[in-house]
Amino acid sequence: MLYSIFILIxxxxxxxxxxxxxxxxxxxxxxxxxxxxxxxxxFQLSDWLVKPIxxxxxxxxxxxxxxxxxxxxxxxxxxxxxxxxxxxxxxxLVFWMSLLRFVSWILYGFMALLIVEAIFSxxxxxxxxxxxxxxxxxxxLRPLRxxxxxxxxxxxxxxxxxxxxxxxxxxxxxxxxxxx
Numbered sequence: 488m489l490y491s492i493f494i495l496i497x498x499x500x501x502x503x504x505x506x507x508x509x510x511x512x513x514x515x516x517x518x519x520x521x522x523x524x525x526x527x528x529x530f531q532l533s534d535w536l537v538k539p540i541x542x543x544x545x546x547x548x549x550x551x552x553x554x555x556x557x558x559x560x561x562x563x564x565x566x567x568x569x570x571x572x573x574x575x576x577x578x579x580l581v582f583w584m585s586l587l588r589f590v591s592w593i594l595y596g597f598m599a600l601l602i603v604e605a606i607f608s609x610x611x612x613x614x615x616x617x618x619x620x621x622x623x624x625x626x627x628l629r630p631l632r633x634x635x636x637x638x639x640x641x642x643x644x645x646x647x648x649x650x651x652x653x654x655x656x657x658x659x660x661x662x663x664x665x666x667x
Contacts, residue, residue, distance in 0.1 A: 494569050501565035502592065507532050508558035509596050515551045519622040522615060533557070562589045580667065587663045594656045600624050601645045601652075608642075624648075 511529050514521055521529065533554065540560075541553035563585040570581055604624050607617040624645075631644040631651075 497565050497568045501561050504532070504536075505558045505561045505589075505592055506596060508537070508554050508561065509593060511537070512551055512554040512558065513596075513623060515549075515554070517623055517626060519619060522619055525616070525619070536561075558592075559585065559589050562592065583663055583667050587660060590659050590663075591656060594652050594659075597624075597627060598649055598652050601627070601648055605645050 507529050511533055514529075520526070536557045537551070537553045540557050541551075544553050544556055546552060563581070566581055566585045566588060567576070570576075570584065600620060600623050604617075604620045607614055607620060611617070627648050628644045631647050632642070635642075635644045635647050637643075
């Protein structure tokens, strides 16, 4: 029972920190400025990890690679904490499990952004966070909006994007499991 509580705590902390680090990276990729409170939260929560890594891994091509690397490092450490306690350390297995969880959390993050955007569009399209979320999802939805027509005045591209992200999740999981 204590082991499952420990794993729960590690997973919650790791998923929140990884989510913040991935959001930090994606905001820079999309070149969107976050609302003041959200930006302050993201940067204060992640600076302690990103700034030292940035000294070793500077931004190249205009991207904050230190944030992305820090996110993978947090996932790796959470896998080490959970797997290392039960089975022992197998480097290849830990790496592939970390890579799978990392890619899964990226895809789940995109899915969450799409769901939040859909909720904003139904409930309050003029909410203060709505333009920020739309800017984050625009790179995913723009290509789909060229292909998927409006039905009535309903945009089905977020639904198509969710389905495609789930398909990508299954394909990547199958690919990584075949390598293990």
